Amino acid sequence: MALLEVRHVRKVYKPRLVGVGVTALRDVSFSVRRGEFVAIMGESGSGKTTLLNILAALDKPTSGQVLLGGTDLACARERDLASFRREHLGFVFQDFNLLDALTVRDNIFLPLVLANVPYAEMERRLVPLVRVLGIERLVDQYPYELSGGQKQRTAIARALITRPFMLLADEPTGALDSRASESLLRTLERMHARGQTILMVTHSANAASRATRVLFLKDGKVSRQMRRGEHTSEEFSAALSRMLSAAVGPASGKKTAKEATRPQQEVPARA
Amino acid sequence: MRNRLSFPWLAMRSIRLNARFYLPYLLSRALIVALHYDIQFLNMNTGMDLLPGASSVHGLLSVVVLAVDFFSIFLFFYTNSFLMKRRQRELGLYSILGMERRHLRKLLRWETAFVGVVAIGGGLLLGIGLSQLFVMLFRAVMQMDVPLRFEVPRLAILYTVFVYGLMVLMNLVTNLVRVSFVRPIVLFRATDVGDSEPRIRWFVTAIGVTALALGYFISFFTNPLENLGLFLLAVLLVILATYCLFSSASIAILKRLRANASYYYQPRHFFAVANMLHRMRRNATGLATICVLSTMALVTASTTFCLYVGADMGAIQGGEQEGRALVSAYFFVGLFLSVLFLTTCVLIVYYKQVSEGYEDAPCFAIMQQVGMSKDEVDLVVRGQNSLAFLPPLVVAAFHTLAALPITNRILLAFGITNFGLVVCCTALTVLVYGVLYLFAFDVASRVYRGIIAWSATNDARP
Numbered sequence: 001m002a003l004l005e006v007r008h009v010r011k012v013y014k015p016r017l018v019g020v021g022v023t024a025l026r027d028v029s030f031s032v033r034r035g036e037f038v039a040i041m042g043e044s045g046s047g048k049t050t051l052l053n054i055l056a057a058l059d060k061p062t063s064g065q066v067l068l069g070g071t072d073l074a075c076a077r078e079r080d081l082a083s084f085r086r087e088h089l090g091f092v093f094q095d096f097n098l099l100d101a102l103t104v105r106d107n108i109f110l111p112l113v114l115a116n117v118p119y120a121e122m123e124r125r126l127v128p129l130v131r132v133l134g135i136e137r138l139v140d141q142y143p144y145e146l147s148g149g150q151k152q153r154t155a156i157a158r159a160l161i162t163r164p165f166m167l168l169a170d171e172p173t174g175a176l177d178s179r180a181s182e183s184l185l186r187t188l189e190r191m192h193a194r195g196q197t198i199l200m201v202t203h204s205a206n207a208a209s210r211a212t213r214v215l216f217l218k219d220g221k222v223s224r225q226m227r228r229g230e231h232t233s234e235e236f237s238a239a240l241s242r243m244l245s246a247a248v249g250p251a252s253g254k255k256t257a258k259e260a261t262r263p264q265q266e267v268p269a270r271a
Numbered sequence: 272m273r274n275r276l277s278f279p280w281l282a283m284r285s286i287r288l289n290a291r292f293y294l295p296y297l298l299s300r301a302l303i304v305a306l307h308y309d310i311q312f313l314n315m316n317t318g319m320d321l322l323p324g325a326s327s328v329h330g331l332l333s334v335v336v337l338a339v340d341f342f343s344i345f346l347f348f349y350t351n352s353f354l355m356k357r358r359q360r361e362l363g364l365y366s367i368l369g370m371e372r373r374h375l376r377k378l379l380r381w382e383t384a385f386v387g388v389v390a391i392g393g394g395l396l397l398g399i400g401l402s403q404l405f406v407m408l409f410r411a412v413m414q415m416d417v418p419l420r421f422e423v424p425r426l427a428i429l430y431t432v433f434v435y436g437l438m439v440l441m442n443l444v445t446n447l448v449r450v451s452f453v454r455p456i457v458l459f460r461a462t463d464v465g466d467s468e469p470r471i472r473w474f475v476t477a478i479g480v481t482a483l484a485l486g487y488f489i490s491f492f493t494n495p496l497e498n499l500g501l502f503l504l505a506v507l508l509v510i511l512a513t514y515c516l517f518s519s520a521s522i523a524i525l526k527r528l529r530a531n532a533s534y535y536y537q538p539r540h541f542f543a544v545a546n547m548l549h550r551m552r553r554n555a556t557g558l559a560t561i562c563v564l565s566t567m568a569l570v571t572a573s574t575t576f577c578l579y580v581g582a583d584m585g586a587i588q589g590g591e592q593e594g595r596a597l598v599s600a601y602f603f604v605g606l607f608l609s610v611l612f613l614t615t616c617v618l619i620v621y622y623k624q625v626s627e628g629y630e631d632a633p634c635f636a637i638m639q640q641v642g643m644s645k646d647e648v649d650l651v652v653r654g655q656n657s658l659a660f661l662p663p664l665v666v667a668a669f670h671t672l673a674a675l676p677i678t679n680r681i682l683l684a685f686g687i688t689n690f691g692l693v694v695c696c697t698a699l700t701v702l703v704y705g706v707l708y709l710f711a712f713d714v715a716s717r718v719y720r721g722i723i724a725w726s727a728t729n730d731a732r733p
Contacts, residue, residue, distance in 0.1 A: 058640065079644045086642025097637045099542075101549035106541070111641050113541045119532040158641070 002031035003165055003197055004055070009064035011050050011220075024050040025061070026220035032166070032199060037192040039200045039208035041240070042217035048201045051217065052170050055199065056089060057081045069165050086111050090159025090167045094174035096151040098143040098158075105139040108157045115162070122161075129157050133187060149180030156187065160196070167191070169200040173207050185210050205244060209237030216243070278374075282381035285361060292357050292629065296350050297390050299615075299622040303343055304394025304435050305401060306611050310336050311427035312402040313604055318419040322600055327496045327684060334495075334503045335567070335608070340434055342510050342563045344441075346619070349556035351442040353626040355449070362450060375450045380443065387439035391432055398431075399423055405607050413599060469551050471523045479515030482508045487673045494680050502677070509670060513562050518555035521662070525551065538647060539654035542638070546631065547658060557623040558663050561616055565667035565708065568612035570674050573693075573700035574681060575605030580696055581687035598685065613704075617711040624715035628722035635723045649720065656716045664708055668701050 011025040024047045032038050042048045053059035054066060057073045066073040069088060076084060091097075098107050105126065106113075112122045130136040133153045143151055152172060159167055169188070173181035181204075189210050192198055200211060208214045210233055215225045226243065228236045286293050314332040319325050362375055370378075406419050486508030495502035525548040529535050535544055547554060582598035635648055643651075679693050687693070 056640070079646060082639070082642050082644030082647065084642075085640075089642075091640060093640075097640065099545075099634050099637060101542075101545045101634065106545060109536065110541075110638070113536050114538050114638070114641070114643055114647065116538065119536050122536065 003034045003036075003069060004032040004199070005065070005067040006030050006055070007065040007067070009051075009054060009061045009066060011047070011054065011059070012062045023220055025054075028064070028217070028220070028222055030215055030222055030225075032197065034197055035192075035195055036213060037188070037198045037200075037211045039202055039211035039214045040217055041203060041205070041208050041214055041244070042201075043203060046217045047220045048203075048217055049170070052168060052201050056091060056168055057085050083115070086114055087162055088165045090156075090162060090164035092152065092155050092159050092167065092169040092172045094171040096143070096148075096155050096175070098151055098154055100143050102142075103139065104135065104141055104143065104146070104154050107143065107154055108139075108161055110158060111162050125161050125163075126157075129161055132190070133157050147180070148176045149183060152176060152180070152184055153187065156184075156191070160191065166197045166199055169198065169202075171202055171204075172200065173202070173204060181207070205237050205240040208240055209233040214240060278377050278381045279385075282378055282385055285358075285378075286382060286385060289357065289361075292354060292626065293386070295618075295622045295625045296354050297386065297393065299350060299618050300347070300390040300435075301394035301397055302615050302618050303339070303346060304391055304431060305398035306615050307336065307339050307343070307434065308395055308398030308427055308431045309402050309405075309611060310339065310608065311430055312398070312424060313607075315424035315427050316419055316422060323597055324601075324684070328601065328604075330499045331495065331681070334499060334506055337503060338506045338510060338567070341507055342514075342560060343435070343438060345514055345556050346560050347438040347442055348445070349553060349560065350622065350626075351445065352553050353630075355446055357629070372451055376447050379446050379450060383439060383443040383446070387436065391435050391439070394435070395428060395431060401611075409600075409603050412603065419600075469522045469548065471526065472519050475515050476519040476523070479512045479519060481512075482515065483512035486512060490674060490677050493677070495677050496681065496684055505677075509566075509673075510563050513566075513666065513670070514556065514559045517559035517562065517662070517666075518552060521555050521558070522548065522551050539650050542634070542651050543655035543658050546634065546655065550627075550630070554623075554627075554659070557619065558659065561619050561623070562663035562666045562670075564612055564616035564619060565663055565704070566670040566674075568609055568616060569667055569671040569697075569700060569704055570678060571605055571612060572609035572704065573671065573697040574678050575602055575609060576700050577678070577682050577687060577693050577696040578602055578605065578685055581682065581689065581692055582685070601685070613707065616708075620708075620711050621715045621718065624719040625722065628719040631719075632723050645724070648723065652716065652720055652723070656712065656719075660709075660712050664705060668705075671697060671701060 007029055009025055009028045010023070012021040012023050014021040028047075028051060040048060040051065050059065054061050054073075055068075057066075057076070060074055064074075068084075071084065073081065073084070099110070102110065108126060108130070109122050112125070126139070127136075130139060133156060135150060135153045135157065138146060138150060138154070143154065146154065152175075156167075156172075172188070173184055176184060185207055188198060188200070192210075192212075198211075200207065202208050209228070211228065213225060213227050216223045224243075226236075226239065231239070310332055313319060314329060314336065319328070322328070362378075365378070366372070366375055403421055406421050409419050486505045489501055489505035489508070493501045493505060525544055528540070528544050529548065534540055578598055579602045582602075635643075635651075638651075639645075639648065675693065675697060678697065679690055682693060
């Protein structure tokens with residue numbers, strides 16, 4: 001069974017008073033299996049952030065279902081959603097969202113503190129995690145003393161310390177320079193190799209190329225998807241870039257002979 | 272065509288845009304100015320001289336005025352630092368968009384001029400209004416040919432304008448220096464970049480402890496009516512000690528709390544302790560100001576209360592009509608002062624909660640994203656508030672207790688010799704004040720929670 005099932009999700013933003021609503025998501029369906037690394041690509045305005053907010057249970061769909069580990073997020077109460085979010089989802093944001101008042105250690109501990117996990121257990125989980133992420137020497141520093149890359153590693157540690165079903169990353173490399181981005185993407189790949197399910201939203205072909213599967217979001221729908229298959233991330237990245245530039249032109253679902261040799265493509269997307 | 276982007280226009284506009292920060296700021300400053308003016312008004316009212324024992328009351332009021340001047344310095348730096356913290360991003364943006372430092376300085380000068388005029392002018396108007404209202408009530412209640420007059424002592428206005436004008440200037444200089452020497456990008460990021468972790472400052476602690484011991488010592492052995500200079504010294508020392516100890520002891524205590532893992536790593540303590548420690552340097556000034564104002568309110572109110580009860584008993588026994596009227600006059604003056612202190616204190620509590628609410632809102636938004644429910648946010652806020660709420664009240668009660676010998680000596684001059692009565696009245700005053708303070712704090716905390724909830728739904732996602 002899939003870890004995440006998104007079924008016919010539709011989201012319309014209604015204006016406060018009168019007027020026509022804006023449809024951010026038309027009809028989005030896809031699923032993510034345990035251990036997958038899925039990237040969702042799309043231009044700004046394609047509904048990426050809306051989708052992520054719904055997956056993160058920060059927002060509710062107008063219609064449709066989101067099943068995560070068998071729980072329907074749309075039907076849960078706010079209270080339950082908060083603890084669900086805390087226990088089963090890990091978040092990484094573009095601008096890190098670390099708390100300046102807390103040390104790196106305490107930032108990472110935050111979700112565990114909220115879940116009343118004993119201190120000894122928190123420490124036990126922290127040690128291997130910060131070692132893997134290469135921030136073990138920074139734990140007593142404050143976020144404002146760190147570089148962007150270090151901040152994002154801290155955010156990843158905070159997201160993973162609860163051992164979530166799924167890591168949700170929103171443009172994780174958006175605020176990083178190319179070197180820090182590269183190193184962060186490697187870290188994500190390593191986390192994936194260790195069995196972590198990851199869902200990443202991005203508009204960067206380079207970032208998306210690290211995923212095993214890429215979904216393209218366009219006009220509030222999943223327009224198509226590509227699998228990485230046996231290709232290297234460089235090849236996959238090039239294919240994704242071509243795909244994006246093709247999408248700007250007349251959208252065509254036909255496979256050309258040339259494209260057939262490229263990473264596997266499924267049109268239209270069905271999961 | 273006239274240049275529309277003139278500096279006065281730009282300054283006005285930024286004040287209007289930041290109204291939600293400027294409003295409580297202006298209100299708290301105006302009230303302090305009004306408080307200052309009203310004490311001056313009482314002190315300089317020509318009618319007061321006609322009351323028997325006026326010279327000793329003059330002396331006491333002069334000490335109170337100087338004490339208000341003294342802690343206003345701290346208060347002005349405190350409110351200024353909160354406001355500048357909010358404004359830095361905008362100033363940084365201006366400078367990134369091509370404003371030179373001299374332009375920023377010009378903008379700041381205009382802003383300061385507007386804000387200063389509004390705060391001091393508004394405060395004076397408020398003060399004059401309150402004092403006239405007071406005289407009116409005084410006359411209505413006393414129903415006798417009262418010496419207090421409707422007047423606006425020019426000297427009181429000049430003194431108030433001078434003192435607070437000077438403080439506004441000091442703020443301006445600090446802000447100009449900051450704008451001149453800090454790189455634009457640092458200004459731009461300033462709201463995000465935290466205050467660095469405060470260190471325990473042993474030197475400040477030592478000053479605080481010494482000043483407190485000295486202040487208490489003097490107050491134990493000095494008759495305020497005979498030796499005003501020493502009395503003033505004691506008051507100033509205790510105020511200084513309060514500021515020193517709140518900023519150093521609080522950091523030490525919070526660090527201890529943080530070092531205790533089983534206490535610290537609990538949802539209701541975790542963020543409260545970390546957050547308070549994070550901005551304790553500014554926070555301490557706010558808490559100390561609340562403490563000093565509370566002490567002033569408590570000492571004034573308890574003395575007034577004792578005077579009233581004591582004179583009542585005295586009147587029943589002795590039946591002197593004249594003395595009773597005199598005591599009533601002083602009672603009324605004391606009541607007026609107590610109410611002023613209390614109101615100012617409540618407004619500072621409100622200011623503190625509002626300005627911190629805007630500062631904390633992004634943190635609570637992050638915590639909700641990480642998985643905190645609204646109920647848990649409430650729990651954290653309550654933990655944080657109770658941590659901030661009690662210390663000023665406890666320390667103020669302690670100061671009031673230490674001021675008992677002084678209170679007693681003042682009351683002796685009015686013929687109240689029953690020390691037991693003085694203690695009872697003081698205890699009762701502290702109790703009533705505690706309830707009022709709790710109420711004010713609760714209201715302010717609601718405002719704080721409202722700001723957090725509002726910001727979380729509006730700016731939760733970047």
